[in-house]
Amino acid sequence: MHLVNRTFAELRIGDTAEIRRLITPDDLYSFAAVSGNFNPMHLPDHDGDGDGRADNVAPGMFLASLFSAVLGTRLPGPGTLYRHQTLAFHDRAHAGDEVICRVEVTDKTADGSVTLSTRLHRIGDDALLLDGAAVVTAPQRKFERNDIEVPGLIVERHRHFDALIDRARALPAIPTAVVCPDDENALGGALRAAEESIITPILIGRADAIRATAAAMGETLEGIEIVDIAGDAEAAAEACRLVHAGRAAAVMKGHLHTDDLLRPMLDKATGLRIGRRLTHVFVMDVPGRPEPVFVTDAAINIAPDLETKMDIVQNAIDLATGIGMEARVGVLSAVETVNPAIQSSIDAALLSKMAERGQITGGAVDGPLAMDNAVDIGAARTKGLRGNVAGRANILVVPGIDAGNMLAKQLSFISHAEGAGLVLGAKVPVILNSRSDSAASRLASCAIAALHDAHRAAEAKR
Known part of the structure; x- marks a missing residue:
């Protein structure tokens, strides 16, 4: 970034500078992480006031920070230090809005301080969002460099999974044989996918262990089919039988070893292979x-x-x-x-x-x-x-x-x-999660399986 300042001696009453900024959802997440302000009014896709709609309101102090950006990089520029700032908030900005921040020199004093008016407008309707006045100590020495760099920030959002999950919700829930869901991770992932209407789980395994896990989690299994079978291999074989009977369109790994889940699927007579290797x-x-x-x-x-x-x-x-x-x-x-x-x-x-x-x-x-x-x-x-x-x-x-x-x-x-x-x-997608996978990961696996199954069904009809 090329930066050049205006020294105290160079500044004149009436000098102006401005920057434009498109407010993005990532800006809201970044500001929340840096400031510690997790008010849901300011978080994308959250309803903070209970009206049923996401608010996406840009925090007022995030908008005010744009004044600092102009003062520190444009006018007066590098070397500027804040002494005072007044703020008046007139309207709200939201993710997706583009704003323009303008500052103007209004006064200089002999002690090296400079007063600037600060105004923030929304581009489009020119609505005044924020105004005030800044008093700064202006730089005394000239500064010009083009090698200023700061580390880039990556917001840890998983927007691709969010989009896939949204698409899967629009599909009919896919009947899924969940094998041995007798620990909290395995059962929790299946139940969350069911709550999102992505799968209709059929729980296969020791019924008493599955129910005990649900009780420990504070979950109810009302309305969910449970197939009571003891033994991991037997439960996996039952999942294959449900697929062949047309009752399951996907299989989901629960609390068992991957080898025990896949071995029955490789059986030439009763397995799920369709000519290709399982990968x-x-x-x-x-x-x-x-x-x-x-x-x-x-x-x-x-x-x-x-x-x-x-x-x-x-x-x-x-x-x-x-x-x-x-x-x-x-x-x-x-x-x-x-x-x-x-x-x-x-x-x-x-x-x-x-x-x-x-x-x-x-x-x-x-x-x-x-x-x-x-x-x-x-x-x-x-x-x-x-x-x-x-x-x-x-x-x-x-x-x-x-x-x-x-x-x-x-x-x-x-x-x-x-x-x-x-x-x-295999004949159907097999959802394979590890014990350490997060709930979001398990939900995304179910969503991808549902989308893949829907695509295959559509292709088969052509």
């Missing part, structure tokens, strides 16, 4: 990214060969299409050129060619790509990579489970992403 996709809502990021496979296939990677890629493309995304698959390796000594680079090149020849359909596939030039357009252009995927990949296909697990957890614990998990390649 896992993490759908990650990463703050600051323009769309969700898929990581696959990070949970099932340990060291996938080329044939398995074909199914990994195709399943991920189908899921992306099912939730309304343009599928751009970056097949990851340590390098972005084919190296005969690195098997993942060879597999990536072959998968790219397979997509080019129609053996993988529905999305663009490119590889090998290193992580940087898969997701950063600048890094891709530096390496001379062109096309629709390099720098813009939204599906990241990892060489093996080690890399996938590390990448997904890095996004969660360093980049503050929420992750939804689905197993694909």
